[in-house]
Amino acid sequence: xxxxxxxxxxxxxxxxxxxxxxxxxxxxxxxxxxxxxxxxxxxxxxxxxxxxxxxxxxxxxxxxxxxxxxxxxxxxxxxxxxxxxxxxxxxxxxxxxxxxxxxxxxxxxxxxxxxxxxxxxxxxxxxxxxxxxxxxxxxxxxxxxxxxxxxxxxxxxxxxxxxxxxxxxxxxxxxxxxxxxxxxxxxxxxxxxxxxxxxxxxxxxxxxxxxxxxxxxxxxxxxxxxxxxxxxxxxxxxxxxxxxxxxxxxxxxxxxxxxxxxxxxxxxxxxxxxxxxxxxxxxxxxxxxxxxxxxxxxxxxxxxxxxxxxxxxxxxxxxxxxxxxxxxxxxxxxx
Amino acid sequence: xxxxxxxxxxxxxxxxxxxxxxxxxxxxxxxxxxxxxxxxxxxxxxxxxxxxxxxxxxxxxxxxxxxxxxxxxxxxxxxxxxxxxxxxxxxxxxxxxxxxxxxxxxxxxxxxxxxxxxxxxxxxxxxxxxxxxxxxxxxxxxxxxxxxxxxxxxxxxxxxxxxxxxxxxxxxxxxxxxxxxxxxxxxxxxxxxxxxxxxxxxxxxxxxxxxxxxxxxxxxxxxxxxxxxxxxxxxxxxxxxxxxxxxxxxxxxxxxxxxxxxxxxxxxxxxxxxxxxxxxxxxxxxxxxxxxxxxxxxxxxxxxxxxxxxxxxxxxxxxxxxxxxx
Numbered sequence: 001x002x003x004x005x006x007x008x009x010x011x012x013x014x015x016x017x018x019x020x021x022x023x024x025x026x027x028x029x030x031x032x033x034x035x036x037x038x039x040x041x042x043x044x045x046x047x048x049x050x051x052x053x054x055x056x057x058x059x060x061x062x063x064x065x066x067x068x069x070x071x072x073x074x075x076x077x078x079x080x081x082x083x084x085x086x087x088x089x090x091x092x093x094x095x096x097x098x099x100x101x102x103x104x105x106x107x108x109x110x111x112x113x114x115x116x117x118x119x120x121x122x123x124x125x126x127x128x129x130x131x132x133x134x135x136x137x138x139x140x141x142x143x144x145x146x147x148x149x150x151x152x153x154x155x156x157x158x159x160x161x162x163x164x165x166x167x168x169x170x171x172x173x174x175x176x177x178x179x180x181x182x183x184x185x186x187x188x189x190x191x192x193x194x195x196x197x198x199x200x201x202x203x204x205x206x207x208x209x210x211x212x213x214x215x216x217x218x219x220x221x222x223x224x225x226x227x228x229x230x231x232x233x234x235x236x237x238x239x240x241x242x243x244x245x246x247x248x249x250x251x252x253x254x255x256x257x258x259x260x261x262x263x264x265x266x267x268x269x270x271x272x273x274x275x276x277x278x279x280x281x282x283x284x285x286x287x288x289x290x291x292x293x294x295x296x297x298x299x300x301x302x303x304x305x306x307x308x309x310x311x312x313x314x315x316x317x318x319x320x321x322x323x324x325x326x327x328x329x330x331x332x333x334x335x
Numbered sequence: 336x337x338x339x340x341x342x343x344x345x346x347x348x349x350x351x352x353x354x355x356x357x358x359x360x361x362x363x364x365x366x367x368x369x370x371x372x373x374x375x376x377x378x379x380x381x382x383x384x385x386x387x388x389x390x391x392x393x394x395x396x397x398x399x400x401x402x403x404x405x406x407x408x409x410x411x412x413x414x415x416x417x418x419x420x421x422x423x424x425x426x427x428x429x430x431x432x433x434x435x436x437x438x439x440x441x442x443x444x445x446x447x448x449x450x451x452x453x454x455x456x457x458x459x460x461x462x463x464x465x466x467x468x469x470x471x472x473x474x475x476x477x478x479x480x481x482x483x484x485x486x487x488x489x490x491x492x493x494x495x496x497x498x499x500x501x502x503x504x505x506x507x508x509x510x511x512x513x514x515x516x517x518x519x520x521x522x523x524x525x526x527x528x529x530x531x532x533x534x535x536x537x538x539x540x541x542x543x544x545x546x547x548x549x550x551x552x553x554x555x556x557x558x559x560x561x562x563x564x565x566x567x568x569x570x571x572x573x574x575x576x577x578x579x580x581x582x583x584x585x586x587x588x589x590x591x592x593x594x595x596x597x598x599x600x601x602x603x604x605x606x607x608x609x610x611x612x613x614x615x616x617x618x619x620x621x622x623x624x625x626x627x628x629x630x631x632x633x634x635x636x637x638x639x640x641x642x643x644x645x646x647x648x649x650x651x652x653x654x655x656x657x658x659x660x661x
């Protein structure tokens with residue numbers, strides 16, 4: 001379990017940790033710049049970047065036109081020509097507008113050029129439902145980009161991880177997409193060292209140690225899984241919570257070893273359940289731990305519907321603590 | 336390549352003639368390799384459009400950037416790519432520019448500032464604009480040229496980045512090669528309004544030029560490049576040109592979208608090599624034997640490179656998953 005070091009009594013929100021990582025990297029490396037819609041004085045619609053333009057100026061914190069494909073393409077070219085762009089795409093739902101630039105350009109340029117060109121760029125965007133923002137501002141589409149070789153995909157769940165992973169993403173020589181669950185910006189708080197630390201991409205983290213079942217969870221679903229684990233403990237089920245932290249590269253070893261140890265596993269992710277992240281992670285577990293499993297690997301993802309507006313409906317579409325508990329107990333024969 | 340402050344000498348014009356002759360010979364050999372079934376896949380030939388690539392690239396510095404298109408061999412050669420490594424790439428061989436993993440439509444050569452040919456129509460508009468953005472931020476004095484065909488005028492990305500280029504005065508030149516056809520469809524069926532007007536709407540300086548006349552292309556490009564390098568902003572250059580052959584090497588029967596007469600008309604009256612040759616003779620800068628020798632030398636250089644590339648090894652199987660990540 002990776003825990004912040006002793007100097008980390010200080011607590012930051014998820015959004016503050018991201019801002020701190022960006023500010024530190026902007027200070028460290030003059031090649032880093034940010035571009036996006038309303039990221040300067042407005043500090044983004046989520047206010048995550050408040051204060052950055054005041055420190056780094058409008059030459060490095062650029063308010064862009066509402067042209068997602070254009071700013072992504074500009075980022076790709078700027079990265080190829082010596083800068084380290086951080087492109088801000090306000091809502092993850094807008095990745096539909098940038099897919100050619102990410103999938104056909106950023107992801108493939110290093111390979112297509114036989115290794116001669118590089119695209120050291122970070123694309124920050126959001127995910128997560130529950131904000132009453134309806135179908136075009138609520139999706140979790142990280143599976144789309146995880147499908148493409150050449151891209152790395154980061155899905156942090158805690159302020160500590162968010163800061164350390166963001167710094168690695170900016171220092172990486174590849175295009176890295178960071179999906180930030182917007183529901184966590186203000187609500188999730190945790191210890192974050194003031195020191196300069198980076199968390200390598202491709203290292204999962206065991207967020208809670210347990211014996212009876214492995215809950216592999218991503219992003220905000222880690223917190224759902226942790227809460228479920230508490231309830232499960234009261235019911236006599238000891239759940240281990242494993243957070244992959246990055247989907248590409250994926251730390252399959254830690255996931256498989258946990259499932260082998262507990263002999264049961266389920267996957268919780270907020271992307272659509274079909275053809276998505278849960279399918280891939282469940283397959284990794286099933287293939288890697290099959291002979292040690294006492295039950296089939298199960299999964300929980302978003303309901304296969306456009307995210308509805310009404311609170312009465314929207315909440316039904318996201319995996320919740322009760323569902324996780326019920327499924328875990330079933331798998332453990334303690335339903 | 337001629338710095339933008341100088342008028343080209345007779346030798347410079349002869350060099351441009353030679354570059355166009357090399358591109359033409361290169362493309363003729365590509366067609367031949369396809370017809371003899373020696374080349375995997377397809378290729379999109381630049382024959383007829385040579386004056387655009389050469390006129391523009393001769394106005395650039397070695398370290399200036401270009402981005403190219405699916406019809407990109409001419410741009411790559413004009414910017415300084417080596418012929419043999421180009422053929423190796425087209426043939427999928429290990430010594431190719433992209434180790435055989437890119438092919439005809441993806442040749443990239445950072446050594447000569449070539450940020451890559453791109454097989455998505457208009458797909459490199461963001462890359463060229465971003466490279467220009469980096470040039471400006473790094474104060475390195477470089478410009479970026481984005482080549483694209485008139486078909487790319489249908490792509491929204493182009494307008495998004497032209498808008499930003501003008502907002503931020505980026506050193507980028509958008510060079511539109513209007514060869515009349517979006518693949519197999521005449522541009523009048525696909526493109527409303529005025530082509531230059533589309534860029535002018537953002538406030539870009541626009542110009543247009545006879546793309547068959549390398550001297551005109553060069554003179555205009557030189558002016559636009561100097562302006563961009565001086566920090567005066569981006570420009571849009573419309574070049575009127577013609578694709579002598581099909582959309583790709585397999586597009587042989589073209590009567591359903593254009594007439595043989597039309598093709599003949601361009602080849603006999605608007606050929607970029609013939610136009611420059613006539614002018615060179617008229618100026619007493621070259622006599623017919625010299626021009627013939629340049630063409631013969633180009634043919635021989637290309638033939639030698641093809642022969643060498645055909646003997647080059649294919650990539651080893653373990654190449655397949657190298658360079659997915661840096």
